[in-house]
Amino acid sequence: MAPRDDTGPREFRIVGTRPVRPDGIDKVTGRARFGADMVMPGMLTGAVVRSPHAHARIRGIDTSRAEALEGVKAVVTRRDFPAEVPEDHLDVLDNCMAGDKALYDGHAVAAVAAISPSIARKALKLIEVDYEELPHVTDVDEAMKPDAPVLHEEGGDETVPAAVSRNVMHRYEYGHGDVEAGLAEADAVIERSFRTAATHQGYIEPHACVASVSPDGYGELWVCTQGHYMVRNTCAGILGMDEGDLRVTASEIGGGFGGKTTVFIEPVALALSRKANRPVKMVMSREEVFRATGPTASTSIDVKIGMKRDGTITAALAELRYQGGAYAGSPVQMGAMSAFAPYALRHVKTIGYDVVTNRPKAAAYRAPGAPMAAFAVESVLDELCQKFDLDPVEMRLKNAAREGSKASYGPTYPRIGLSATLEAARDTAHYKAPLGPDQGRGLACGFWFNFGGDTCVSMNLTPDGTVTLSEGNPDIGGSRASMTMMAAEELGIPYEQVRCTIADTGSLGQNEVTDGSRVTFAVGLATIKAAQDMIRKCCQRAAQVWGIDADAVIWEGGAARPAGPNAGKFAPMTLAEIAAIASNTGGPIAGHHEANAEGAGVSFATHLVDVEVDPETGAVKVLRYTVCQDAGKAVHPAYVEGQFQGGAVQGIGWALNEEYIYGEDGRLQNPGFLDYRIPVCSDLPMIDTVIVEVPNPGHPYGVRGVGETSIVPPMAAIANAVSRAARVRMAELPMSPPRLLAAIEGSRG
């Protein structure tokens, strides 16, 4: 991507304001249609039989009694899927419908489609699965031991050392310099081990879809997903369909946070529909969401950091062990890459192990892999600050990565905003406010890469001059508003003159999933370029009408104008005027842009939190919270703040109470919102925000992704606050009341 044309600060007309989102009224009146809100004629209800065992060989499945039940129209097992599927879809298929083995509690083993939910439920009970239970392992450190039960006989790849279990699938290493030499220069070295529990994205909308496959092999799918193009490609690959034969429409999506970046029930619904020759609706229960979708990894991490008395970090080392459930692909690679990304270090090394266990396959969760690493690293940094009596902001500023710093994961940074967020935190009233008894203040930094990726946008001019913008990324938190704003900004027209649609897979080229904080950056970039394309065409039409050269026409204030006095004297032609005569000047006018977007700028944040600890119960109350994050340029500041606040609160949940609890039997004990405790409204204070704007040189308006960085610092910030308030260092998440009380009482001897 070319750098910004104009180097000076740009004056914006619409970007930076807070208009009402275009899909807002539908969402406050109950009209918006989410995944489970779709009805198709003759629709059946699908339901899934799931393994009650953590690890079991499937000796046989008898579906005959279910098939014989009146009202049952189809039953599918793995046999109803192709024996051969593309290599990159194999694990996904096996996760959606088990083959030889059930690999976790909740693993799908069969599915039915029936004329009503109650008949579908009855049919599930009539399916008999013959299991041979196998030893299981759900803990990451246990799974790495050489004698641990093995999930996949073939084991890991060539990067894995010989002495560890076959459950280790890959080993990663990043860094530069000589860590041992660096540690020798330190006045103190602190080494500590950390553990974090697996957590779930906790989106309020369970997965839902309606599939319809007709006898000619053509399929349609309505689904709540973060990426309907991904759904199309994956389902087509799994089912042996041509991608063009499956049209996927994204419903409104009730939260995802990374958890809806893969498929679970979608290929099953399509297989049932194909077999029954009827549309099939599938909606997960909340219990199924917890047991059988994609939580994030649980981890075990060792961090060792050397520091001089003045706060200079001399060397840093981390070993990260992440279990990502039953298949390779835990987010440890990004944990290892991001662990020390905020700091300019001469000597740094991170090692990551990707481990499989008998748990559901991890999916992405907001900055996947980074929050756990940041928790460990920022905790040790805080302990070093305490040891040398250093100010947490000043110590971090001293070591902060800047433009030109070599990141621990390889690249050299362009212009970045870490120091600006630290200074913003230091300048808040919050940072200077006094603390009461049993209260503590914690600070931590976080980093996320941000992504770009395949993007395809189309923009059409209607005869009355309104502009319809079609993009291919589900709007998960107000992105229609951002796209509409950027289109209107570039075209020089009012916000209200643009309409944004999320197009189905039949209408646009490939679009990468709504992930990696990519949408406002990449789709925004494509929208701006599509608008420029439309402007170019509008200028040509005006030139044609005026009988002058297209080069002699400029676009300003939403209208084509002669470039200067030499071009001729013509009244400006607005977009509406050009639209009105389009039919006579060559036909409809459209702009479009397709690219694999590069130049996503990294984003840093500094979080500041005050907590109060009840030393008799171990209860933690969050008293005050401030997020300072670099947004590059905030297109719609209210939704940027919303991303900051939402990420911080998910982090509060992860820090204090959220965890996947497995019993000795390998079964998930808390598959519901009662005992998987996401924060409720009364748990929280207002979440203050400071939007720092250090423009991204890779985007015309300077935009950086903002969605993910906000979940990276909270656990560390809260752990630092709790550790200071309770005067005991907490190294395990969640810091639940029993765990904290035990630590407090343990520290008293």
Next chain:
Amino acid sequence: MTQLHITTRINGDTVEFLCEAEETLLDVLRDRLGLTGAKEGCGTGDCGACTVTVDGRIACSCLMLGAEAEGREIGTIEGMATTEALHPLQQKFLEHAALQCGICTPGFLVAAKALLETNPEPTEREVRYWLAGNLCRCTGYDKIVRAVMAAADDMRRV
């Protein structure tokens, strides 16, 4: 299977429906009456996305049988705006960006409306505790609480 014949009022209209005894009010609203504004986030009364009013009080429609609606007065999100205008809460939710994905929004609005009808001048703490049964995973609740307080302000001025 024998179905029950139920007569109730929903958003001011008399409505009759047939349902199985085990069907919840939420199932009836969504699958039999096409009122899909109430959402099922958990089915166990833990998330509040299915909140409706029953004789003026908020309840989780997933924790109530459809048959229990006989003779009651049910209110859903679909009945919140008048033909002329959005309810002030709906307007403030839009202005304050109090929704991101929007799945929890109908439940929050129905619950918040009931709050302001019983307590026109709630404190932040009262708002937070009243809404503790409505889970939102996107916003961190900040903008929701602000929108409710702003709507309360507006409604007191009218």
Next chain:
Amino acid sequence: MRYEAPRRTEDAVALLAGEAGKAQVLAGGTDLLVRLRTGFIEPDLIVDLKRIPAMKAIAAEDGGWRIGAAVSGIELGEHDGVRRDWPGVVEALELIGSTQIQSRATLAGNLCNASPAADSVPAMYAAGATVRIVGPSGSRDLPVEEVPTGPGKTALARDEVVESIFLPARSGRSADAYLRFIPRTEMDIAVVGAGVSLALDGSGTCTAARVALGAVAPTVILVPEAAELLVGSRVDDATLADLAAACSAAARPIDDKRGTTAYRTRVAGVLARRAAAIARDRALEKA
């Protein structure tokens, strides 16, 4: 499954008695519907009590209060008389679930669900409540602590229902309080709960007390040895410390997903101490 909503208690009893299959009583339904949905129970008959006028009433009786089995948390909380006399019982019921749950949840349902962690039950134990049970051969009254017999089990026969709960008369400087510990501020099941009811004389000396704990044994338990410590004391800090130790000693909890044995044991004492102090302060305010 059949659904019936009788208008009289005896009709409810007759329905239960006449059902050959499995029958379930529906009051607020906040537990029952969850168990229905998860397939944990598959009843043939559901008997809804909410159309029985006597079960929806709160009535003054012998200086105390008779609370119908289908009275919801909100309805109880709106009743000034009960709130004045038994603030601990009211706050315990009000702690259950969300505002939405409060429009449905009932004291009787919480009791008959027979969870050791039920919030209102320790408060009712401490209050010395009496439960009126109606069956085919008439009604009987049981002390509340004789109703739960184990997790999910009660002393009710299959054709009996709870019609009402009676909270006795309150006089002078007496008050109650209930506290529970949950990891969040709302929406959780109690990890530990503690209910205390006491009466003081003119000098502030405790003349009577009852102490109950939740979620530390298979049922809610009374801790008479803790109550005895209060009687004769001025409920001062030293007494409260002894009370905490007695409650921790009486706790026989288990490790589960919600808490550890050590945690529950420790916090049972902390909460009992804090609840007793609140009850004392409430009683002193009555002067």
